[in-house]
Amino acid sequence: MASFDEIQQYCDTVCGQIRWKKAKPLIEKELKDHLYDQCDAYRAAGMSETAAIHSAVQQMGDAVAVGAALDGTHRPKPQWALLGLTGVLLLAGQFCSAVFGGAAEPVGFFMAAAALLGCYFLDFSLLARHTLPLYFAVLLGSCFGLLTGPQVNGTAWLSLGGFGFSMSYFAIVFPLLFAMLIYSLRGHGLAGVLLCGLGYLPLMFILIQISFVSGMLLFTLSALALLCFALARGWFGCNKAAGFALVLVPTAVVLGVGAFILLGHPYFSAQLALLADPYAERNGSGFLLCLVRDLLAHAQMYGTGSASAETAASLAALDHSSPDYLLTLMIYRFGWVALFVVLGVFVLFIGFAGYTLTKQKSMLGSLISVSVLSVLFLQCAFYFATNLGYGLFSAFSLPFLSSGNAALVLNAGLTGLMLSVFRSGACFYDQMPGQTSSPLFSYKNGALIIRIKN
Template identity: 30%
Template sequence: MKTDEYLNALTDQIRYKKARSAVSDEIRSHIEDQTEAFIHDGIDEGNAEKMAVKEMGDPIEAGIALDRIHRPQMAWGMIGLVALLSITGLILQYLAQLEFSKIQMSGSQTSADGIGSMFQGDIQKSIFIVILGLAMMVLVCYADYSRIGFWAKEIMVLLFLGILLLKQFFGVTINGSQSWGYLGPIPINITMLLFLFIPLYGAALYSYRGKGYRGMLCGLIWMLPPVWIALRIPSIMTAMLLFITFMVVMTTAVLKGWFQAARKRTVAVMWTGVLLLPVCLYFLVIARGAGYQVQRMQIYLNYLARLFGNTNAGSENGQNYMLEAVHQMVIQSQLVGGGQISEGAASVMQQSNYYMLTYALSFYGILAAAALFGAVIYVFCRFLKISLRQKNQLGMIMGMACSTLLLLQVILYFLNNLGIMFTDTNCPFLSYAGTGTVVTYILIGILLSICRYQNILPVSPPSKEFGIRGKVRA
């Protein structure tokens, strides 16, 4: 049997068509190596090829065995964890809003029926958002992430233009910030949409492999559009979160040797600039920031000073009330069970999306909150580990980008819930705030897609010179 005949018979057994090319190339390479070995032993080329093919075994049996390996495989364990945490988050939202309703009814003239109606509406909204998010997650999971990566630059341009149009024509300015847009009755959080750039950026950066410092410069340029929009909103926290995530992705690419640059020196220069950035932003806000931005910064710095022992630096006229209330709930919490409920608990519970860990600490104890936080951290550390182990470099960089962003969000949420730093950041599984929840589940869908196709796609997917199926474009 000739090599081509053998490969045709073998690959016919593989049901997933995208895997056939990679498997065929791998088996052909083995046959050619063995053929060369037989020729070296003095066997003529024709017989050497037949003997090499024969040593590969029955093509039908080999193809069936390879079919079991080279096909999409769902990461059911991770899906189960995501589902469990989603349900846990919904239950906590229900309990938190129930507590808030009790507090309102005990100290308000509002009727119990009115409060109960609002409470029921909030719960129904949260359930709908989670179902929508899970549906988007499944849809993205079943899509081949390499197709998303293949058109990453084009999608980034369209996303940039779409967000600009949303901001320009449908944006609403609230307290000096234009972070919301309304398409009819549907509110859309523009800052949350910006996080969709993260996996696309990783894929765009992949396309510049082997192009040296010019490739790195192009990678830096692709950072600018989403960061610029975040600064125009303005949302400095979102801009910083985007920029740091982009820099982590760029650092990974440099350390992987994508740009043939001096790795250690390049990374040192990059992160020296990153570490100096907060100092530069501080002076920028002082020099050119709006009055309310300068005031907020001063209030926060005073709060931090008082938090760490400077009793002379108090919060001005209670303007830092929310952080104070959160901090009081944290320090009054117990190891197990509910602690003393502070006076500011109602204000915190009213914004439960941003303070679910604070609620867990105050009402169920430190151990319960630690278990919840640990489970969320574990999921994304696990996704990060899986991503970094990918043979496919596109999957590696996209998965690492998504995992890094989600981990940073969890860390910022943790700081917010300890009363250390107000971040206005959503946390996966604990915050169900419309746009942010849907975007989070889309990113998780990309991570699940990477897990699903990790045994199928080759180490390097097709570049722009090749079509999706690997054929040279005319």
């Protein structure tokens, strides 16, 4: 027993040099695994237990030096740049609410800030331990909302006590849920890919019942991106060509059939005709679209636009439709420079986050990041299309800028979770079912190798 105490004492000394508490359990486990494996090798060579343990510990080298080396590389990586940029966007959203909505929304701002920081400091690895329970909990909660919630303007709402929000915002959360489903089915081959497709269907059914076409499209494109990303990385452990065929062929068929059905539907046929020539229904269903295009046609590079008095008088219609047309109002009142600034900020944010994503090694962290980035990107794409007068479906929110507490809090929380991955993802090692991760310590050709990067 005293001999094994030598291993524990050595591990305690190494871990005592490491300041990041989250990294200590993993390092201690791998250190002990290596020491015990090396002891077994020495025992097999004829050494006594005491001598084998002592030799294994001595081979590792000075505990303080080893611990200091590991401490230098096992540290959280604060995401001050992305956190600061998100904070600036949230503050800009308050400015927009004050200018275009008549008053700031401090409650929504503080709720979003709390969600951002709370998820940033959350241990994202908790999601890996509860993937399927989380999936079914959200699915059952969605069904409960559909059965009990009221309908507002044709859209289902979830009402809990005095708090309620449109269930259309579930489309923002579902991609993260789907990412967790993919993670739980990693390494299961083509059967895992097929089960992911089956897991997509109930969530899509919920969105169909909510009757939110933009949400269906956002979730479908995000789910497709996640599946293709996982297949490209080989995380299902199947033939990639077969996996892509299993995903892309049914997707193409479903999208083709869906497009055919939509084109044959009177409402969507009218929407396409309206998008092509809104002025034919200027005083009817094309009023807002004509107003948007007229305002943009008379926008200046800097300053307020020069639309006719009649068109300018109709601005109240867009104010009333806020937050759906916030960007249009900004362009008309501040000039096209407002579009370039907003677009530049989001390109910078998504580009920087995307670059950081490429450095993630874990499956869990990468899937979370892809799900969040795809949601933010598609929301921006839909919103920009609508505000430039070419949106076929209703817009989502413009993340962090447009008003609406539910969207603001959900986007902030998802962003905080992604930044949590960037902050501490290097300390999370996942593995395919039935496989072991690369050891932190190994011994080869007479040399001790310490893996200090994941």
